[in-house]
Amino acid sequence: MSSPRTVLVSGSTSGIGEAIATAFARDGATVIVNGRDPDRTDAAVARIQEQVGRCELIPVAADLGTADGAQELFDRVPDVDVLVNNLGIFAAVPVFEITDADWMRFFEVNVLSGVRLARHYAPRMAERGWGRVIFISSESSVFIPTEMVHYGVTKTAQLSVARGLAQELKGTGVTVNSVLPGPTLTEGVRDFIGDRIGKDVPFEEAERRFIAEERPTSLLGRLIRPDEVANLVHYVGSDAASATTGAALRVDGGVAPTIIP
Numbered sequence: 001m002s003s004p005r006t007v008l009v010s011g012s013t014s015g016i017g018e019a020i021a022t023a024f025a026r027d028g029a030t031v032i033v034n035g036r037d038p039d040r041t042d043a044a045v046a047r048i049q050e051q052v053g054r055c056e057l058i059p060v061a062a063d064l065g066t067a068d069g070a071q072e073l074f075d076r077v078p079d080v081d082v083l084v085n086n087l088g089i090f091a092a093v094p095v096f097e098i099t100d101a102d103w104m105r106f107f108e109v110n111v112l113s114g115v116r117l118a119r120h121y122a123p124r125m126a127e128r129g130w131g132r133v134i135f136i137s138s139e140s141s142v143f144i145p146t147e148m149v150h151y152g153v154t155k156t157a158q159l160s161v162a163r164g165l166a167q168e169l170k171g172t173g174v175t176v177n178s179v180l181p182g183p184t185l186t187e188g189v190r191d192f193i194g195d196r197i198g199k200d201v202p203f204e205e206a207e208r209r210f211i212a213e214e215r216p217t218s219l220l221g222r223l224i225r226p227d228e229v230a231n232l233v234h235y236v237g238s239d240a241a242s243a244t245t246g247a248a249l250r251v252d253g254g255v256a257p258t259i260i261p
Helices: 015-026 038-052 067-076 100-128 146-168 187-197 203-214 226-236
Strands: 006-009 030-035 056-061 082-085 131-136 174-181 248-251
Touching (some): 006 015, 015 038, 015 056, 015 082, 067 100, 100 146, 100 174, 226 248
Parallel strands (some): 006 030, 006 082, 174 248
């Protein structure tokens, strides 16, 4: 980035979100680190500071999956230059057992959280003539996982929201894009694989079996690492990506067997 900017990464107390926050902190940005739990949020800030050294980090503990939580954030941080909508949940549930409440909860957290944040921050970015809005979607948006259809649907919805916002913001200097990670080695995915393959199986073997049995289309042949996702997000959030908008950008290890996106 040409000058220090303010970056908000929702759901950044671990995994991909923490890696993204770390990447921008290394760049000299002021980074808002967000989670629901104050202790976990403070712990993430401490880890990032340990890795990066001197940097400007602002912990904001708020549940951005709710309107009240989003308002708490707006009251504390009225403006940002880069918005990374990373907050998301996933769970394996047979499709005929997903309740109405679960459908609504997944939509509220995975989709509406980003809509609320973009609705607040993006018009302000446009007034200043520069901004970046990034939705962390998933290869599941184009390659729906049978074991978690509700998750896949929310990730597809994010692609539509991002494209529509990009069209609304054309010519303003604000870009809006989606980034589509594949299966990534986070705490949640580690637990997910343990449930699928068996918690008594050594993780390296469980990872190999999970990819071979449940994601056989992977061209990488392993789980993606959070830093690998953060590298792409950092680029999309930079001045260098000024001509990239309205796009769905994959960092999925080739899992989705399709050319576009």
